[in-house]
Amino acid sequence: MFTGIFKDTSVRILITFMIVLCVLSSLVLPDWMQNNFMYGLSRGLAILGLMLLWRTNLVSFGHALYYGFGAYAVALCQKYFGITDILLRFAIAVIAAGLLGFCLGFILRKYREIFFAMLSLAFSMVLYGLLAKAEFLGSTDGMSISPSTLLGMELTRQYLFYLITFFVICAAISIQAYLRSTLGHLTTAIQDNEIRVEYLGYSVQKAIHIKYVMSACLAGGAGGLMAASLGQVDPDSMVNWNVSGELVFITIMSGWGNILAPFIGAIIFEFIRTYAFEWAPQAWAAIVGGTLLAIIFFFPGGIWSVIEKVFNYGKKKNVK
Amino acid sequence: MKIKIFNKTTKIASASMLVASCLFAGAAMAKDSVKVGVVSFLTGPAAGVFGVPAKQGAQIVIDAINNGTMPAPYNTQGFAGAKMNPVFSDESGGGTKQVGLFRDFVEKQKVDAMIGYISSGNCMAIGPIADELKMLTVFSTCGTPRLYEEKLRSHVFRTQANAVGDSLAAARYIVDMYPNEKNYTGINQNYAWGQDSYKFFELGMKQMSPDSKGSDKPQFPKLFVGQYGTEISALSLDKAKVVHSSFWNGDIEAFTLQAMVRGFFQKKIFVSSVGGSAVDALGKKFPDGIVMGTRGNVGLLARDNKDSLNLWFIGEYKKRFNALPLGPSYQYARSILAYKFAMDKAMKKAGKFPTQDQVIAAMKNIKFKSFTETISMARGGGHQAVHSVGYGLTKYNKKGKTPGAEKVKMYGPECIYPPAGTKSEDWINAGMPGAKCN
Incomplete structure (x- = not known):
């Protein structure tokens, strides 16, 4: 599955982009930008998960379930076992969300379209209800998370950023490897014609289940990294339906052409929101919403389609 | 060639001089102005009667101090001589989002201090981050007792006493004014604030009136649900006459309107710990005779207070916003006063513009004059304020066409807060040793 993965253009572009980001942020850019990159990359993992589902025409309006589950x-x-190691944190978030996704996958893999979207929303709101009512989980106030460590050493935010970048590269490469495999190619086939895929001898439900678990793992990892980089979890900003909506929003904004697209989209979203909050504290939501409308009207393929156009412009000219 | 090089060198030199002069100007600027983030709800359901009045209260006091037009004892201009340049920001979106914004404030906008926050959840989220980033932060309104009971904070102050006192004062008022009522119940929003408020009211009632009995069916509807038909029926059928509620904002207004038409308030003694805003919003429609608190000696209960600072505040507020100041207006304005007090004190001690550490040292354990009383930062290692909390019966003033209150009783801090270093829950369960109520 991973053979020749580093010769893949998308992977090369991704790695170059991340390295440039690391170098820029450690040498030139101010600290606050690094924060935004950190949130953007973390959230980008969840977007990558949604993008995977989207390739099969499945839109989950409840991905905050895994995002919040990973974070919690x-x-x-940390609360019960005192675990603050960033490697363990990431692993725990991914595994916990993956297990939950595996269980719920048995139900969700049978549904498509609006039924899939609404059922996933329902599951996420069950978790929200539980968290908001459980006093020992901090209720709506949530819980704070202490700064991460690495193998017993304290981790500065600079190194946390490098590690997040590293996690993101690993996750994105795995997804690219999956997309290049037979199973990965199946996903677009399922989108085109499920019955034909079944006749070819593949189980559509199984393929969707696998994809769903991967997507849950990614969202869980995103939640875990977000919790570690922000230092706080609470149901309203981690599990509520509007968080799921925000994730779908960024997915649409990013476009689904490439594994790098979700991360660029998520970073841009962080910046839009930062400036919207700063310039118009009373109307920031209108600015964020207006951006989405503009993108849908003018660039239906998302930000990635714009990037593609810019880079392909020269090539097309040569062909002519 | 030589000339060219010379040109280049002069260019670089002049550019670096320009940069250097900007840097020096920046350093000098810090003494003429302080940049402070002021965060309150500007969008969403909590903006109308919490966030916006809070911002307005802060604006009045900031402008008056910047211009030196505030009455004594704050009649000196500026904060340690510097003008405050406030950056107002929105608090909505949950604790996690606010933590991100807080980091932006510190690292991007490079503020000198942060003031505000209404939601307890946001305060719990910001507290540890403020300490981590070493940013002086003064919380204005949030009420959770967990903020300092879980951990003492190095950079975080709170000029509003915690929610325990609000609930205990409510219980005291019931025991004092309605000694024969032994059964109580409650309707509170199902989230941390509502759960905590009813818990401490119940604990307080158990101690102050040992033969009283809480209903086994207190109501906990969802936050901002707006429809309370079933809850009103359930409460009406309950034999308990006293009904405690920590509803706020649109919820208290909706509940009042829906309960009123069913004659609820004639049958029950309704105790509202933060409903003061609804009294102003509904005006003469609001029923008389409701036990109303404002989380301190502020807002509705401070309308008749003749303190010169209070009179000035009410007058300015009316003039500028054509409305009366609500509880949150006082709470935010009070945080600004505490900040000025500490800045001036630190400046006097240091003999020059104080550093942040000097301001923090100066703010610990201060007693500062607020609008209706002198408030002391006597808990939480000198970081947490305590003040009196009042309750009264709502009474619409027909002559002045303004809402008001009668039979107001103020409970001093020694009556409703545990001594320093004791957890509220343990203190109440131990029978509130050392409580002094007049």
């Missing part, structure tokens, strides 16, 4: 797994492991 990190918070609870």
Whole structure:
């Protein structure tokens, strides 16, 4: 599956982009930008998960379930077992969300379109209800998370950023490897014609289940990293339906052409929001919403389609 | 060639001089102005009667101090001589989003201090981050007792006493004014604030009136649900006459309107710990005779207070916003006063413009004059304020066409807050040793 993965153009572009980001942020850019990159990259993992589902025409309006589950797994492991190691945190978040996704996958893999979207929303709101009512989980106030460590050493935010970048590269490469495999190619085939895929001898439900678990793992990892980089979890900003909506929003904004697209989209979203909050504290939501409308009207393929156009412009000219 | 090089060198030299002069100007500027983030709800359901009045209260006091037009004892101009340049920001979106914004404030906007925050969840989220980033932060309104009971904070102050006192004062008022009522119940929003408020009211009632009995069916509807038909029926059928509620904002207004038409308030003694805003919003429609608190000696209960600072504040507020100041207006304005007090004190001690550490040292354990009383930062290692909390019965003033209150009782801090270093829950369960109520 991973053979020749580093010769893949998308992977090369991704790695170059991340390295440039690391170098720029450690040498030139101010600290606050690094924060935004950190949130953007973390959230980008969840977007990548949604993009995977989207390739099969499945839109999940409840991905905050895994996002929040990963974040709360990190918070609870700190509260009860004192785990603050960033490697463990990431692993715990991914595994916890993956297990939950595996269980719920048995139900969700049978549904498509609006039924899939609404059922996933329902599951996420169940978790929200539980968290908001459970006093020992901090209720709506949530829980705070102490700064991460690495193998017993304290981790500065600079190194946390490098590590997040590293996690993101690993996750994105795995997804690219999956997309290049037979199973990955199946996903677009399922989108085109499910019955034909079944006749070819593949189980559509199984393929969707696998994809769903991967997507849950990514969202869980995103939640875990977000919790570690922000230092706080609470149901309203981690599990509520509007968080799921925000994730879908960024997915649409990013476009689904490439594994790098979700991360660029998520970073741009962080910047839009930062400036919207600063310039118009009373109307920031209108600015964020207006941006989405503009993108849908003018660039239906998302930000990635713009990038593609810019880079392909020269090539097309040569062909002519 | 030589000339060219010379040109280049002069260019670089002049550019670096320009940069250097900007840097020096920046350093000098810090003494003429302080940049402070002021965060309150500007969008969403909590903006109308919490966030916006809070911002307005802060604006009045900031402008008056910047211009030196504030009455004594704050009649000196500026904060340690510097003008405050406030950056107002929105608090909505949950704790996690606010933490991100807080980091932006510190690292991007490079503020000198942060003031505000209404939601307890946001305060709990910001607290540890403020300490981590070493940013002086003064919380204005949030009420959770967990903020300092879980951990003492190095950079975080709170000029509003915690929610325990609001609930205990409510219980005291019931025991004092309605000694024969032994059964109570409650309707509170199902989230941390509502759960905590009813918990401490119940604990307080158990101690102050040992033979009283809480209903086994207190109501906990969802936050901002707006429809309370079933809850009103359930409460009406309950034999308990006293009903405690920590509803706020649109919820208290909706509940009042829906309960009123069903004759609820004639049958029950309704105790509202933060409903003061609804009294102003509904005006003469608001029923008389409701036990109303404002989380301190502020807002509705401070309308008749003749303190010169209070009279000035009410007058300025009316003039500028054509409205009366609500509880949050006082709470935010009070945080600004505490900040000025500490800045001036630190400046006097240091003999020059104080550093942040000097301001923090100066702010610890201060007693500062607020609008209706002198408030002391006597808990949480000198970081947490305590003040009196009042309750009264709502009474519409027909002559002045303004809402008001009668039979107001103020409970001093020694009556409703545990001594320093004791957890509220343990203190109440131990029978509130050392409580002094007049």
